[in-house]
Amino acid sequence: MRQESPxxxxxxxxxxxxxxxxxxxxxxxxxxxxxxxxxxxxxxxSYSEHGYQPGETIYLSxxxxxxFYVIAxxxxxxxxxxxxxxxxxxxxxxPGEFLGGSWTEDQTTHFHSETxxxxxxxxxxxxxxxxxxxxxxxxxxxxxxxxxxxxxRMRMLQTRVKMQATASVERRLAxxxxxxxxxxxxxxxxxxxIQFPFSRADLAEFSGTTPETASRIVSQFxxxxxxxxxxxxxxxKDVLRLSxxxxxxx
Amino acid sequence: MRQESPxxxxxxxxxxxxxxxxxxxxxxxxxxxxxxxxxxxxxxxSYSEHGYQPGETIYLSxxxxxxFYVIAxxxxxxxxxxxxxxxxxxxxxxPGEFLGGSWTEDQTTHFHSETxxxxxxxxxxxxxxxxxxxxxxxxxxxxxxxxxxxxxRMRMLQTRVKMQATASVERRLAxxxxxxxxxxxxxxxxxxxIQFPFSRADLAEFSGTTPETASRIVSQFxxxxxxxxxxxxxxxKDVLRLSxxxxxxx
DNA sequence: CGAGTGCTTGAATCCGGTCAATATGGGTGG
DNA sequence: CCACCCATATTGACCGGATTCAAGCACTCG
Numbered sequence: 001m002r003q004e005s006p007x008x009x010x011x012x013x014x015x016x017x018x019x020x021x022x023x024x025x026x027x028x029x030x031x032x033x034x035x036x037x038x039x040x041x042x043x044x045x046s047y048s049e050h051g052y053q054p055g056e057t058i059y060l061s062x063x064x065x066x067x068f069y070v071i072a073x074x075x076x077x078x079x080x081x082x083x084x085x086x087x088x089x090x091x092x093x094x095p096g097e098f099l100g101g102s103w104t105e106d107q108t109t110h111f112h113s114e115t116x117x118x119x120x121x122x123x124x125x126x127x128x129x130x131x132x133x134x135x136x137x138x139x140x141x142x143x144x145x146x147x148x149x150x151x152x153r154m155r156m157l158q159t160r161v162k163m164q165a166t167a168s169v170e171r172r173l174a175x176x177x178x179x180x181x182x183x184x185x186x187x188x189x190x191x192x193x194i195q196f197p198f199s200r201a202d203l204a205e206f207s208g209t210t211p212e213t214a215s216r217i218v219s220q221f222x223x224x225x226x227x228x229x230x231x232x233x234x235x236x237k238d239v240l241r242l243s244x245x246x247x248x249x250x
Numbered sequence: 251m252r253q254e255s256p257x258x259x260x261x262x263x264x265x266x267x268x269x270x271x272x273x274x275x276x277x278x279x280x281x282x283x284x285x286x287x288x289x290x291x292x293x294x295x296s297y298s299e300h301g302y303q304p305g306e307t308i309y310l311s312x313x314x315x316x317x318f319y320v321i322a323x324x325x326x327x328x329x330x331x332x333x334x335x336x337x338x339x340x341x342x343x344x345p346g347e348f349l350g351g352s353w354t355e356d357q358t359t360h361f362h363s364e365t366x367x368x369x370x371x372x373x374x375x376x377x378x379x380x381x382x383x384x385x386x387x388x389x390x391x392x393x394x395x396x397x398x399x400x401x402x403r404m405r406m407l408q409t410r411v412k413m414q415a416t417a418s419v420e421r422r423l424a425x426x427x428x429x430x431x432x433x434x435x436x437x438x439x440x441x442x443x444i445q446f447p448f449s450r451a452d453l454a455e456f457s458g459t460t461p462e463t464a465s466r467i468v469s470q471f472x473x474x475x476x477x478x479x480x481x482x483x484x485x486x487k488d489v490l491r492l493s494x495x496x497x498x499x500x
Numbered sequence: 501c502g503a504g505t506g507c508t509t510g511a512a513t514c515c516g517g518t519c520a521a522t523a524t525g526g527g528t529g530g
Numbered sequence: 531c532c533a534c535c536c537a538t539a540t541t542g543a544c545c546g547g548a549t550t551c552a553a554g555c556a557c558t559c560g
Contacts, residue, residue: 080408083497086416090408103397113405136394143393144386147353150400155363157407158330158340164414165458166336169516200539208415210517215540231525231538247333419548450507460549465508481506481557 022049022125025072029096031145039139046131052118054197059100061115068101068132074122075184075196078114079205089205090114091156092198094184098149101132120196164208167247172207173217174246177227180206181236190228191237198234272299272375275322279346281395289389296381302368304447309350311365318351318382324372325434325446328364329455339455340364341406342448344434348399351382370446414458417497422457423467424496427477431486440478441487448484 023044026032032040049072052058058069061081071093078090078099093099104110136143163172177194185192204214221227226242228235236242273294276282282290299322302308308319311331321343328340328349343349354360386393413422427444435442454464471477476492478485486492 080412082412082416084416088412088415090411103394103401105398113408133394136397137390140387140390140393143390143397144353144383146397147386147393147400148355150397150404151353154400154404154407157404157411158363161340161407161410161414161458162330162332162338164411165338165455166332166334205415208411211539212518212541213516215538216516219540229539461507462509462550463548465506466548469508479507 022047022072025125026070029070031098031142031149034141034145035139043135046135047125047127050124050126052122052124054118054120056118058116058118058122058124059112061112063112065100065102065110065112066129067126068098068129069116070098070125070127071095072123072125074124075119076122076124077117077119077202079117080114087205088208089202092119092180092184092196102129103133103136169207169209169213170217170220171246172209173203173214174221174242175248176203176207177221177234177236178239178243178246178248181234181239181242185236188235191235192239194234194236195232197232199232272297272322275375276320279320281348281392281399284391284395285389293385296385297375297377300374300376302372302374304368304370306368308366308368308372308374309362311362313362315350315352315360315362316379318348318377318379319366320348320375320377321345322373322375324374325369326372326374327367327369327452329367330364337455338458339452342369342430342434342446352379353383353386419457419459419463420467420470421496422459423453423464424471424492425498426453426457427471427484427486428489428493428496428498431489431492435486438485441485442489444484444486445482447482449482 023040026040026044026047027035032043035043047070052074058076059065073095076093076099078093080088080090082088099116100112102110136146163175167175180198181192181194184196185194187193200211200214200218203218204211207214218227218229221242222229224241226236226238226245228237273290276290276294276297277285282293285293297320302324308326309315323345326343326349328343330338330340332338349366350362352360386396413425417425430448431442431444434446435444437443450461450464450468453468454461457464468477468479471492472479474491476486476488476495478487
């Protein structure tokens with residue numbers, strides 16, 4: 001039986017990320033939404049846009065952090081390398097999320113701890129570190145919003161540390177799939193569709209296991225009717241049962 | 251052979267945490283150090299102090315977050331519980347570090363994700379959530395400093411996720427001991443002394459393993475001459491070799 | 501000095517990793 | 531449009547590190 005792929009290639013026109021559109025995008029960001037139109041126009045002029053192809057590196061771990069990035073269109077994966085060659089997937093970010101920034105005062109010593117790679121075609125707004133810090137220093141509300149965002153990211157990391165330390169691989173995988181379906185999936189009549197390259201290796205690198213084990217457990221989930229998967233997509237058919245396996249206990 | 255304990259009971263006089271001393275403490279905090287004396291006096295009056303006994307709970311996971319805490323004297327451990335009864339040690343905080351705060355706007359929905367317990371006798375400065383947010387909103391430099399601190403805490407959590415996912419228990423334990431020796435240990439002629447209650451269970455709950463395994467590996471480290479341990483203390487005799495085992499690769 | 505808590509050590513078990521062989525599906529070029 | 535090719539996914543068998551269960555030890559405090 002031939003599996004029907006629900007994947008559709010979304011082509012991104014360069015125009016959709018043009019100057020006039022940028023103001024709208026900036027205005028929609030959680031950390032700029034409270035600013036008036038005037039300040040936002042000034043901010044807008046500090047940003048420049050940049051396109052990335054799927055698989056293209058945005059910045060490398062270990063390199064100096066000089067700019068601050070905001071995703072306008074597309075998805076970006078953040079990962080750390082280890083000396084033994086393993087990768088750890090830190091996160092996959094979508095439109096409206098930021099990356100690469102650093103608040104550390106000392107400009108000379110600050111390096112990216114992670115690598116950022118475009119997962120899909122991306123349009124990314126970029127701003128120099130100093131300009132960016134100026135904005136946050138001038139608008140307290142912006143800085144406060146960033147504190148909120150960092151706090152929620154910290155909580156996510158804390159639950160991940162907890163899961164790694166105490167939960168079985170099955171639970172961790174259920175957790176991972178649940179989280180990404182929740183964050184980046186699109187509801188369809190069949191379930192929540194994760195329609196971007198999200199391989200068994202990615203799954204494993206986020207859950208702290210191997211691709212083989214990830215594959216095995218995904219197969220189990222499929223047998224139980226929780227999931228349907230194809231090459232570059234995955235549909236979560238029963239979100240509730242999946243979160244039950246993950247035992248999300250906030 | 252009877253092991254000589256280098257532990258000395260430090261008794262904390264209540265007076266050492268009195269009003270006049272408080273200004274000094276606040277001024278020494280990384281996030282207030284840039285403020286002038288005048289603003290600091292105003293801030294000081296918003297803080298109240300509170301003493302805690304060893305083992306006493308400062309706040310419980312799940313409870314609403316209403317205040318912001320700064321450690322003046324003593325050490326505090328932060329931990330998460332799991333439904334299965336396991337604990338995960340998130341961190342041990344010392345003087346000058348903060349805990350319990352939340353920057354989330356929506357006051358009604360914000361709860362502590364972790365539990366805070368006094369590890370030693372503590373003197374802790376406490377401030378209401380709203381007063382605290384006012385300070386950060388008024389002084390951009392304060393907010394920026396907090397962004398810096400959150401950033402460094404996030405990095406620590408990221409490396410922990412990475413270690414959990416890819417490193418052996420031996421490496422994780424070496425990492426844990428190294429980090430706490432570095433952060434809270436006191437250099438002596440014999441090595442770095444960790445002189446607060448830091449049990450095998452604590453070690454395990456931070457490293458993501460069991461007390462038994464922690465004990466086994468600590469024994470190995472002792473045989474190798476890296477450590478000396480007693481009931482409530484631990485001396486790291488060879489920090490370099492320990493960090494080599496941990497393979498700290500920043 | 502006895503009780504209790506935390507530490508140590510042993511032996512058995514098991515989950516998950518490793519290595520390896522096979523299958524599958526999507527993209528590509530003839 | 532079809533056949534081939536390659537990357538990814540799947541599945542199996544084996545192995546080993548770490549947990550679990552359990553027993554004995556040691557330090558501290560009442």
